[in-house]
Ligand code: PLP
């Protein structure tokens with residue numbers, strides 16, 4: 001036990017520093033996993049247990065576990081960064097905890113108190129401190145998740161759940177780094193409709209997006225741009241990222257991001273950019289953006305940049321948008337100066353180089 005109440009049952013034969021360094025070469029995103037995980041179990045009669053830190057290992061699930069049939073599965077993603085002064089801090093874990101609970105509510109799953117979510121992650125990060133990579137833009141990506149584990153085939157909310165958080169030292173999400181992305185405007189499939197689960201970070205949303213992702217890849221694109229389900233006109237988001245449009249209003253920079261209509265995820269990076277924009281002299285607004293607006297404003301020259309943002313992707317410019325019957329060029333990396341300035345500011349706060357005026361960094365160690 002430690003003061004968090006989480007029982008510590010660490011691995012008896014951890015990797016040596018040399019072995020760990022070798023595993024951590026060429027990180028990429030989400031391919032390397034650390035040696036421990038924290039698990040908490042929930043039962044309807046007794047609530048959440050205290051939790052255990054244990055070796056990272058495959059799970060044993062009853063074949064009748066409801067997650068395998070009816071998909072009660074949610075997840076989150078946030079990062080812990082090595083600070084300039086050598087400490088380790090995570091970025092807005094409380095915001096992820098709150099969004100996790102909003103997702104839980106939508107899928108009729110139990111909420112986990114914000115403090116328990118953050119504590120479980122802190123205990124893991126402290127144990128895995130040597131797995132937090134040192135370079136700017138590198139981090140330990142934390143993946144908290146919850147699944148329904150009750151063995152029961154009736155279609156109803158399960159009575160037993162597993163919460164788990166594990167870590168993955170990560171660098172760039174995209175293999176090509178921050179080179180501008182090519183994106184596919186998807187009209188064939190929709191990601192989410194009004195009243196659906198688009199606002200929740202649930203596994204099913206991602207499963208349903210894969211066919212479109214494959215169609216995008218066949219067009220030579222790395223990502224899908226989702227449109228609204230009703231009119232297939234309004235831009236919503238990408239598979240794992242929100243979007244920003246950068247306008248030049250006669251010398252003044254204005255950022256526009258699609259408004260939260262209930263069918264897109266309320267990204268924490270999106271929210272952070274909205275708050276950082278005025279500090280860099282930009283105005284920022286949330287509103288509906290149609291594909292006609294996009295095309296017109298590119299043609300009249302007022303739309304200068306489009307970029308994607310998210311925990312995994314940080315901020316990545318978009319260079320080309322393709323659609324059935326055509327494509328539009330937006331601009332190369334050299335034109336993406338607003339995206340790059342925001343990226344630099346965000347990473348600099350995350351690594352403790354620029355002061356954190358917003359109280360976003362959570363010191364772990
Ligand atoms: N939209 C979707 C569908 C996502 O999966 C993510 C990633 O978490 C985002 C947007 C960006 O959210 P955040 O900035 O909180 O990572």
Ligand code: COI
Pocket residue numbers: 076077078239240241310311312313
């Ligand atoms: C994240 O940015 O944390 C995500 O969840 C995006 C993606 C990897 C699913």
